[in-house]
Amino acid sequence: xxxxxxxxxxxxxxxxxxxxxxxxxxxxxxxxxxxxxxxxxxxxxxxxxxxxxxxxxxxxxxxxxxxxxxxxxxxxxxxxxxxxxxxxxxxxxxxxxxxxxxxxxxxxxxxxxxxxxxxxxxxxxxxxxxxxxxxxxxxxxxxxxxxxxxxxxxxxxxxxxxxxxxxxxxxxxxxxxxxxxxx
Amino acid sequence: xxxxxxxxxxxxxxxxxxxxxxxxxxxxxxxxxxxxxxxxxxxxxxxxxxxxxxxxxxxxxxxxxxxxxxxxxxxxxxxxxxxxxxxxxxxxxxxxxxxxxxxxxxxxxxxxxxxxxxxxxxxxxxxxxxxxxxxxxxxxxxxxxxxxxxxxxxxxxxxxxxxxxxxxxxxxxxxxxxxxxxxxxxxxxxxxxxxxxxxxxxxxxxxxxxxxxxxxxxxxxxxxxxxxxxx
Numbered sequence: 001x002x003x004x005x006x007x008x009x010x011x012x013x014x015x016x017x018x019x020x021x022x023x024x025x026x027x028x029x030x031x032x033x034x035x036x037x038x039x040x041x042x043x044x045x046x047x048x049x050x051x052x053x054x055x056x057x058x059x060x061x062x063x064x065x066x067x068x069x070x071x072x073x074x075x076x077x078x079x080x081x082x083x084x085x086x087x088x089x090x091x092x093x094x095x096x097x098x099x100x101x102x103x104x105x106x107x108x109x110x111x112x113x114x115x116x117x118x119x120x121x122x123x124x125x126x127x128x129x130x131x132x133x134x135x136x137x138x139x140x141x142x143x144x145x146x147x148x149x150x151x152x153x154x155x156x157x158x159x160x161x162x163x164x165x166x167x168x169x170x171x172x173x174x175x176x177x178x179x180x181x182x183x
Numbered sequence: 184x185x186x187x188x189x190x191x192x193x194x195x196x197x198x199x200x201x202x203x204x205x206x207x208x209x210x211x212x213x214x215x216x217x218x219x220x221x222x223x224x225x226x227x228x229x230x231x232x233x234x235x236x237x238x239x240x241x242x243x244x245x246x247x248x249x250x251x252x253x254x255x256x257x258x259x260x261x262x263x264x265x266x267x268x269x270x271x272x273x274x275x276x277x278x279x280x281x282x283x284x285x286x287x288x289x290x291x292x293x294x295x296x297x298x299x300x301x302x303x304x305x306x307x308x309x310x311x312x313x314x315x316x317x318x319x320x321x322x323x324x325x326x327x328x329x330x331x332x333x334x335x336x337x338x339x340x341x342x343x344x345x346x347x348x349x350x351x352x353x354x355x356x357x358x359x360x361x362x363x364x365x366x367x368x369x370x371x372x373x374x375x376x377x378x379x380x381x382x383x384x385x386x387x388x389x390x391x392x393x394x395x396x397x398x399x400x401x402x403x404x405x406x407x408x409x410x411x412x413x414x
Contacts, residue, residue: 036227037219174207177209177211
């Protein structure tokens with residue numbers, strides 16, 4: 001099995017016109033699953049997630065040659081993905097001209113409409129509970145809970161202090177537990 | 184490549200997160216890490232990079248390369264199955280439908296119509312019979328409306344409403360007020376509801392000449408503070 005290239009190697013290949021597409025395809029394959037699940041947990045629906053995934057990687061394609069490696073590539077990708085998710089949710093709100101509550105109930109309905117949905121299973125209840133959170137708290141919770149992300153790294157993605165993120169995660173976890181225990 | 188140290192770090196990180204969660208939300212913490220219950224479509228991650236690269240080339244090329252690819256070539260590249268079905272049409276039309284359609288169109292084309300030349304231009308317009316009737320009817324309506332308005336203006340004099348009231352008998356006026364439920368008493372009047380009219384002594388003499396002195400005295404008792412003006 002061929003050894004996987006490091007991010008630095010891939011970025012060097014990306015800067016060469018002859019290997020640009022190949023390097024980019026490798027970057028996509030390397031990070032697509034982690035980014036997909038990050039996006040999917042935010043948007044619930046696969047088609048919406050796929051649209052946002054494509055937009056994220058097109059942004060990456062356009063901006064990658066200017067990426068200075070001050071941060072890790074992975075952190076930078078998460079930052080773009082998170083911003084795209086939040087933008088998508090904003091656009092949905094404007095399109096629907098509905099309140100935040102309507103958007104949240106829309107996401108909850110999407111969860112219930114999933115062919116595998118089982119209201120008795122805790123993992124599905126957890127998804128319903130996550131959708132009750134404000135958007136940014138939802139991002140913090142999923143990055144920490146599912147992606148095991150350290151607060152320092154999250155801080156670079158979300159431009160928020162580690163202390164504020166810790167408090168946000170604390171609130172989110174309490175709210176989720178209350179929701180699960182009372183529903 | 185995932186190293187042993189990397190795995191150890193990841194496990195330590197995971198334990199730290201679970202410990203933290205156990206402190207914040209014990210119920211969630213004791214359940215351990217719950218999996219995401221969503222499922223991605225089969226083969227999604229295998230195809231995603233290729234589909235993405237196709238879109239990037241498409242957008243970077245300014246649609247030039249794509250426009251040079253014919254539709255059959257394009258669909259053959261994506262899906263040989265769909266390419267094979269391209270010319271198989273499951274719908275059917277009645278036998279001879281298209282021959283009859285041609286005949287029907289000719290019949291419609293042969294209905295006689297009048298060609299009208301628009302003055303000042305070289306264009307001609309076809310005006311069909313019903314359209315002509317509609318135009319005549321519209322012209323007749325306009326002429327009729329102008330005639331009625333002119334008649335009303337020349338034959339109806341607007342009479343002075345005050346003069347008209349002098350010919351109404353007291354009984355008719357009383358009936359009118361009863362029917363319209365109009366209640367009027369001197370106490371209810373105010374400067375907003377009535378207007379003041381300045382009258383000369385001669386006018387007052389003419390107006391009150393036929394009123395007996397007894398009634399005038401009774402009326403003046405009702406309005407002791409009134410100044411000599413009439414409301």
